[in-house]
Amino acid sequence: MITDRSETEEARKVNPLAGKETLSMLMGIFEAARVVPRTAPSLVLPLTIISGFLGAGKTTLVNRLLSDPGGRRIAVLVNDFAAVNIDEELIRFQSGDTIGLTNGCACCSINGDLVNAIQRLVDRDEPPDAVVLEASGVADPRGIAQVALANPAMRLDSIVTLVDAETFPERLRDDRTRSTVVSQLTAADIVAINKMDLAGKRQRSEILGLIEASAPGRTLVETSHSNIPAEVVLGATGRASSTFMCAPADHVGGFSSTTRSWQHPLHREAMLQALRRLPPYVIRAKGIFSFEGEQDTRYVYQRVGTREYLDALQGSSAPHAGSELVLIGYADHWNEPELAALIS
């Protein structure tokens, strides 16, 4: 067979790391087929993957989530225990691969075996409310996500990719790091641009332009010191939060939220259509819905970026219960009348 020379050269440009990740993803799925019980899971845990190149601030974010989890019991999976610098006063116990905190959260070491680390969480007597996985700085989070999702007890809530505003343009120009950085951006539901306090106005627009060119349409959050509230990273906890804490003073931009509730059942398609038209400054939406004609079932809804999730709420049988929706977004552009008109 005659091969076009230019095609041959093109083929050689394939990023060898990408193949390695696919292979290890496949191995993870094989491993999961062996390890994970074949019975249907009794609960489904939301998974958030924190991605980003080396030095982007992932560990800082993980530390913040652990010390201020917003009322959740989070389990954080990390590759390297030592890097997570947990306040000693917070530590309740440490045993082998787990550090337990006084606020109910836990930090768990993956120890090179994600499949089993996740299965151990699922098997716990008191499983966590949410699982956060800190991806390796040089990994494409998609491969890791597929391994985690090979366990039917996991549901992907979102991939949050951190970007270091200072070094990002250089990483994108460098042949050795470009494909990794781009794969982390395109995998993201939320791109959090970190260290924006250090970037000038011109740099800011350059960075936003570069991100839009590599991964269009992502939900962007600008921040510094990885200071993003748990509500933004993990979503609202539920009905209780009618107002929630917005950004502290040192923050580049704050966050706003709004809550709507209904006593009557909602029209399913109309509500879903409206939610798909939410403006880009809405980072997350979480709802508990009762729909017309299905009043024995309540649904839980989650939306982050363009990723949405709708499923029957387990163990709910109360008829004619009301519905509630929490929207979280970027304070700078927050437009309450627009939202009120969209979701009525």
Add this chain to the structure above:
Amino acid sequence: MADMTVYRARKVITMDPGRPFAECVAVRDGRIVSTGTIESMQPWLTRYSHEIDDTFAGKIIMPGFIDPHTHFAFSSSYLTMHYVGPIDSPGPQGINKGLLTRGEVMAKLQEAADSDPDPNAPVIVWGLDPASQGGNLHRDELDTIKTKRPIWVISYAPHFIYLNSVALEKAKIPDNTNVHGVMRYPDGRLNGQFVELEAGRLALGAMREAIAVRGGADGIKRMADIARQAGVTTTAEMIFGKGNFENEWKLYSQIVPADDFPLRMGLVSLELGLHADHGAGGADFLLKAMKRSSDKLFFHGVKFLSDGSFPAMSLRLNFPGYLDGSNGIRNDIPWDELHERMLPYWKAGIQIHCHANGDEAVDATLDALARLQKLQPAFDHRFTIEHYCISTPDQARRLKALGGCASVNNYFVHYRSQLHSNEGFGPDRSEAVARLGSLEREGVVFALHSDYSLVLVPLHPLTAAWAAVNRVALDGKTVMAPGERIGVERALRAITIDAAYVLGADRKLGSLEPGKLADFTILEEDPFEVDPMALRDIKIWGTVLGGKPQPA
């Protein structure tokens, strides 16, 4: 039925240096009673009823070969995968050549679909790069592959999955699914493409079901057949308990003890797994687990790792490092903590195996052993350095002084040393890979192993012995570091009695002596008589396990 069976052979090689050769072996209840001649055995033969078996009359009986370092469970997963990527990539059977055109990809898919005798086994293929190999695959195109088997093709970077119609049916994707990334033809029919995570989960989730139905058992049995055909009667899984200890035990304990499983299997537990599950109590747990052992399936030792791999060029080197100025990776446990993690096992008398490929990692491993000896001196501990690829003569001397052993992957002398003279390690270190001559001169006990199939060498102990004796490179003529060659007898020891020694099993296995288990490898020619360059070509009739013949 007779009490004893006496196997007559052209020659029996006992690997007992005091009585090295015989003409027959007498076996009772799966164990050896006597070796010698019919005449010399008369005191036994007059006291016990016996039959003489001449199946091996023209053949050579040796102790069953032992490969003390393999990875069957991983490898069985590897064996189910085929590769169609655009660049060369290592695989279980050697380097998979990169495929440059769509035509080559389709031909490879057909070949993959034809390669498994099981008509329902899933065909799992990875590596398609749509950008350089003619765009995305789709269902109708995949259906031109003539097969009834479900086909999954996974892209080179983990973004796309392509299914043929059979696989779509298995995945039970409803036609009206609205999951993001499930792609369709213009007429609305599913086109077999699944893009990104949600859709990928649907497609791959069904694959998981398909794999689970077949289970890890078939793969391990296939691996065991490969070993049996190479004359192996005992091997050891050198990373046991990486996933779930009890699930893996369940898998092995269902397969290995069965009469039709042709091997004995040692399980060497990964310390990282024990540490994750039991923290400081890992050694106590392992001592308890060892009580489950039988002659066929036994727990043995604990495994540590200190650096990366030889063929993947991630081992750790001392000065002057790699040709390009880089260096490899260290493993999970920091080197200065290695001895602390080893100490509970050392104290409990559990044999320690530590992976070390490069000379810097060998130094770190020897340092750990020296610290253990200082904390609690011990004799006959059999601390074994696994792989021992790039080393120095002084390290062999120090290993001897500290009382350690080596289990060496010396296949690389033939398969990789010329390659790595130019790529990675440079000529000096590549030529001297696997310094068996140095180990012999210093009096270190060593075994030869394949690491099958995590690295690109065959599982074939006679090939290891051949490489040890000849050190001939891939060009078929260059002798690499001739001073590191060893003789035939020593090489045969390293695949029998000395391999049994590093697995702590030399009281039962590795030579043909009264009381030992009757495990034989049956050869068509005498390894002491053939031209040393023909060692690896000796035909293997098969094996005998516990007195039961198993033709290859």
